[in-house]
Amino acid sequence: MKLLNVDDNIQVEIISCKGGRGISSKLRQLGFMPGDRITVIQRAPFNGPLLVEANGRTVALGRGVAGKIEVKACV
Amino acid sequence: MRVALIGQPNCGKSTLFNQVAGYKADTGNFPGTTVTFTESSVKVIGETIDLVDLPGTYSLTASNLAEKEVIRYLSSNHVDVILNLVDASHLVQGLDLTLELLELGKPLVVGMNMMDEAARMGITIDGPHLQQILGVPVLPLIASKGRGIKQLFTTVLDAASNGKVVNRIPYKNQQVEGIILELSKNLQDLNLDWNREALAIRLLEDGSELLNDSESEHQELKEEVEIYIRQVTEQQGKTPGWVFSEERHFLAQELTKQVMTRGEERVTWQTRADDILLHPFWGYVILLGILWAFFQAVYLTGSAIEGPLISLFDGLIANLGKYTGVGSFLTDILTGILQGIAGGVAIVLPYLMPFLLGMGFLEDVGYLPRLAFLMDSLMQKMGLHGKAIVPFILGYGCNVPAVMATRTLEDRRDRFLAATLSVMVPCAARIAVIFGLVAFYLGSKIALLIYIFNIIVIALTGRILSWRILKKSPGLILEVPPYRMPTLRTMLNKTWFRAKEFVIEAWPILIAGSIFLELANRYNFAGFLNLLARPFTWVLGLPSAVGVPLIFGVLRKELSMIMLRQALNVTDISQALTPEQMITFTIFVVFYIPCLATLAALRKELNTRDMLIIAALTVVVAMATALVGRGLVILLTPLGILF
Numbered sequence: 153m154k155l156l157n158v159d160d161n162i163q164v165e166i167i168s169c170k171g172g173r174g175i176s177s178k179l180r181q182l183g184f185m186p187g188d189r190i191t192v193i194q195r196a197p198f199n200g201p202l203l204v205e206a207n208g209r210t211v212a213l214g215r216g217v218a219g220k221i222e223v224k225a226c227v
Numbered sequence: 228m229r230v231a232l233i234g235q236p237n238c239g240k241s242t243l244f245n246q247v248a249g250y251k252a253d254t255g256n257f258p259g260t261t262v263t264f265t266e267s268s269v270k271v272i273g274e275t276i277d278l279v280d281l282p283g284t285y286s287l288t289a290s291n292l293a294e295k296e297v298i299r300y301l302s303s304n305h306v307d308v309i310l311n312l313v314d315a316s317h318l319v320q321g322l323d324l325t326l327e328l329l330e331l332g333k334p335l336v337v338g339m340n341m342m343d344e345a346a347r348m349g350i351t352i353d354g355p356h357l358q359q360i361l362g363v364p365v366l367p368l369i370a371s372k373g374r375g376i377k378q379l380f381t382t383v384l385d386a387a388s389n390g391k392v393v394n395r396i397p398y399k400n401q402q403v404e405g406i407i408l409e410l411s412k413n414l415q416d417l418n419l420d421w422n423r424e425a426l427a428i429r430l431l432e433d434g435s436e437l438l439n440d441s442e443s444e445h446q447e448l449k450e451e452v453e454i455y456i457r458q459v460t461e462q463q464g465k466t467p468g469w470v471f472s473e474e475r476h477f478l479a480q481e482l483t484k485q486v487m488t489r490g491e492e493r494v495t496w497q498t499r500a501d502d503i504l505l506h507p508f509w510g511y512v513i514l515l516g517i518l519w520a521f522f523q524a525v526y527l528t529g530s531a532i533e534g535p536l537i538s539l540f541d542g543l544i545a546n547l548g549k550y551t552g553v554g555s556f557l558t559d560i561l562t563g564i565l566q567g568i569a570g571g572v573a574i575v576l577p578y579l580m581p582f583l584l585g586m587g588f589l590e591d592v593g594y595l596p597r598l599a600f601l602m603d604s605l606m607q608k609m610g611l612h613g614k615a616i617v618p619f620i621l622g623y624g625c626n627v628p629a630v631m632a633t634r635t636l637e638d639r640r641d642r643f644l645a646a647t648l649s650v651m652v653p654c655a656a657r658i659a660v661i662f663g664l665v666a667f668y669l670g671s672k673i674a675l676l677i678y679i680f681n682i683i684v685i686a687l688t689g690r691i692l693s694w695r696i697l698k699k700s701p702g703l704i705l706e707v708p709p710y711r712m713p714t715l716r717t718m719l720n721k722t723w724f725r726a727k728e729f730v731i732e733a734w735p736i737l738i739a740g741s742i743f744l745e746l747a748n749r750y751n752f753a754g755f756l757n758l759l760a761r762p763f764t765w766v767l768g769l770p771s772a773v774g775v776p777l778i779f780g781v782l783r784k785e786l787s788m789i790m791l792r793q794a795l796n797v798t799d800i801s802q803a804l805t806p807e808q809m810i811t812f813t814i815f816v817v818f819y820i821p822c823l824a825t826l827a828a829l830r831k832e833l834n835t836r837d838m839l840i841i842a843a844l845t846v847v848v849a850m851a852t853a854l855v856g857r858g859l860v861i862l863l864t865p866l867g868i869l870f
Contacts, residue, residue: 175702177468178285178704179704180286180472182285182320182704182706183320183323185472185473185476186473193501194501194502194505194506195507196505196600196601196603196604197507197508197604198605199604199607200601200603200604201603201604201613201702201703203501203505203600203707207319208316208319208348209317209320209706210501210706210707210708210709211704211705211706212599212603212613212704212705212706212707213703213704214603214607214612214702214703214704216702217702217704
């Protein structure tokens with residue numbers, strides 16, 4: 153499941169972050185690592201970015217970027 | 228003694244730096260405000276140290292410009308102590324970098340900053356315990372209030388004088404550890420200013436790039452490194468870069484569990500504020516409200532100061548002849564100088580200062596990243612992402628700060644595109660033309676239509692430029708920091724720091740330009756200037772005499788309006804220009820060549836070549852849009868929609 157398709161306010165676990173070297177390493181540094189739990193808390197209208205909470209940090213991610221993050225439901 | 232200040236973006240490094248060194252670094256509640264680093268000699272507790280403020284970095288992996296700079300610096304210059312600032316409210320990520328710095332083996336001191344914010348979030352950190360695990364000093368700090376700074380630097384000085392060797396914390400993954408140790412043994416006789424294990428990790432992580440500067444004798448070593456990289460990649464199923472950062476992240480999480488307790492969050496107004504401020508509907512309503520209030524405030528302050536100052540300068544200029552002789556060479560030179568000074572004092576600064584102050588406030592509070600979040604989808608349509616909204620908004624006040632604001636964009640391509648588009652935004656001076664000519668003679672409806680037309684043209688230009696000429700912008704990844712209450716002192720300092728750039732760099736050019744144009748007038752260049760502009764005015768169906776106001780408009784946009792009456796030799800412009808010509812003229816003025824001060828800013832932020840390209844492009848856009856506007860007026864007038 154892609155992060156883009158996750159419902160708001162539901163915690164999910166990252167499986168992998170794809171995308172070019174620039175994007176994946178930037179995500180990695182912001183604390184988007186496999187095993188990390190993240191929550192989509194808001195999304196901007198008109199195909200705007202997603203507001204995601206990861207490890208107490210809030211990050212805005214464009215839809216393109218969110219489409220490259222594979223997640224699964226938390227147990 | 229040299230101390231390198233390092234930390235993740237937005238953790239308060241520049242704030243600390245400014246506290247000890249005076250205001251020298253530009254700060255803001257916006258990730259990555261510092262792009263290049265500032266070195267400063269500071270006196271703390273009786274000792275003089277060279278303090279280096281490095282750009283914020285999430286890790287030492289060279290993924291962007293700022294990080295490459297940090298690695299280059301740490302590996303080239305001799306740094307005595309590394310002072311690592313960690314945002315206590317984001318301990319896990321902060322420790323990611325701390326663990327990586329430990330690997331460098333240099334004396335390290337950790338400043339646990341923003342303890343007040345962490346406390347508000349209900350976070351308590353066991354400093355002594357963390358200090359024991361890391362093996363380096365950990366000190367609490369509230370840099371914004373100047374608390375803990377003295378103790379921090381006392382510790383830094385101690386660390387420098389005893390030069391204690393620092394050990395890294397081994398990774399949990401035994402296989403990877405084995406490979407690191409093996410490689411580091413083979414690096415024994417290498418003469419580099421690095422700890423062996425640290426070098427081994429770096430080599431595995433970044434490939435043999437680090438050795439490229441050295442001679443070919445490292446050829447054997449390079450091959451060896453490649454073999455080890457392949458070995459790790461096969462064993463772990465991912466590149467060493469990923470393995471190491473995951474290992475560090477894992478360690479950071481473990482450490483955090485041991486030293487941090489999360490209690491009840493004291494204030495939840497932050498999350499509640501974002502629920503409204505970033506709401507898909509109310510977020511935009513509030514955004515419009517904030518921008519409206521902001522513009523209103525800037526406009527009212529600016530116009531209140533501009534009027535009296537302009538009449539003061541006009542009086543001075545008019546009376547100049549009495550003392551230096553009417554029409555004398557000296558009078559003309561002095562008039563030019565006064566015009567240039569007036570342009571800065573009476574027109575740019577009254578708008579620029581409140582603008583910078585207001586922007587500084589919005590920036591420090593943390594609203595700008597939220598604005599970027601809200602406006603991202605619109606900006607994507609122009610080939611940019613949300614962060615580029617800031618220059619656009621600034622542009623409505625004055626294009627100079629707009630161009631300066633493009634520096635917050637990391638990508639050169641984004642900076643160029645945002646600068647190109649933001650100089651087409653009608654600034655306060657061009658508003659004078661739109662209002663003084665179109666609204667005054669043709670009504671406010673037409674003025675509003677010109678604004679809308681302008682936005683459409685900017686969006687289309689962005690689309691066309693990003694579609695063919697420039698590659699696609701990567702998606703938005705932007706940290707949205709918590710709200711922070713700025714102090715008046717930092718805001719005033721910041722405003723002055725930024726206004727200084729205009730005063731020192733753009734103003735002299737403005738004055739020189741005024742003198743030149745004054746002389747052009749003296750030696751009766753008017754006919755020549757009109758001839759020069761004739762190809763343009765002819766195509767646009769404008770009288771030849773508007774050439775001079777258009778050329779003078781490059782100096783200061785409102786001159787196009789002020790000089791129009793003089794040039795046409797009428798008091799009522801409607802006697803000389805038809806409504807169609809007024810609209811064509813105004814549209815041309817809105818888009819063509821940015822004013823001298825803006826050109827100077829473009830040259831500084833980009834380079835001379837880009838400045839010339841942008842200037843040429845605006846002429847093309849101005850010609851095309853003025854013709855389209857003219858066509859529209861001709862088509863629509865018989866229908867009776869416009870007038």
